[in-house]
Amino acid sequence: MTEQTNAEAVSAEAVRRSLDGCLRAPAFRRSQKLAAFLSYVVEEELAGRGEGIKAYTIATQALGRADSFDPSNDPSVRVEAGRLRRVLDEVYSDEGRQLPVRILVPVGAYRPTFELQAGEDAPPEETPRPVATPVPVLVPAPPAPAAGPPRRIAAQALALFDTRGQAVLALLLAVIAFLLAVEVALQIYVLTSA
Known part of the structure; x- marks a missing residue:
C-alpha cells in the first residue's frame, strides 16, 4: 500500500x-x-x-x-x-x-x-516457506495473438520520438522512400525491357 x-x-x-x-x-x-x-x-x-x-x-x-x-x-x-x-x-x-x-x-x-512506494519503510522479513510437493497443473495454451504487431512494440517504436507527430512524420517519410524505390525499380524495368 x-x-x-x-x-x-x-x-x-x-x-x-x-x-x-x-x-x-x-x-x-x-x-x-x-x-x-x-x-x-x-x-x-x-x-x-x-x-x-x-x-x-x-x-x-x-x-x-x-x-x-x-x-x-x-x-x-x-x-x-x-x-x-x-x-x-x-x-x-x-x-x-x-x-x-x-x-x-x-x-x-x-x-x-x-x-x-511500497516496502520503503522497512526491508521485507524473510520467513521460511514450507516445502511442498509439486502438483502438476494443466494450463490451457494462451490464445493466438491478434494480427498485427503487439502494442508493446508499437509503444517502443513511438518512444523513439518526442511526440506522436514526429512518429507520423517518420512513417510518412518511410512510405515516400518506399514509393520512390518502387518507381525507380519500375523505370529501370521499362528501360531494360524496351
Missing part, C-alpha cells in the same frame, strides 16, 4: 533519489523540456516554494519562455504537464518501481505530491 504524503513527511533525500532515477529514464533523457519541468516543480516544492508553482513560473523559469508569456492564451504548459503525467506513469510502471518515492503531478495542478 502506498501512502500519499507531502514534502514534509517524505525525506528530501528520498525524493531527490527518485527524481534522479526518473531523469535517468529514457523518456526523460529524450525530452529536455519534460526533465526541466519535473526538476523545477520538485525542487521548488522541496525548497518550500510550492505555492508559487504556476503555469507562468514553469514557462519562464523551467521552459525558457519569455517574460511576456501569457498562460491564458498559450496552453503549452498544460500540454507539457499532460505529457509529464503520462511519462511519469510510464517510468513508474517500469524502471521506476524500484525508486523510493513516487512523484505525482495531479491533474488540474502543477504542484507535485510524493508517495512512499
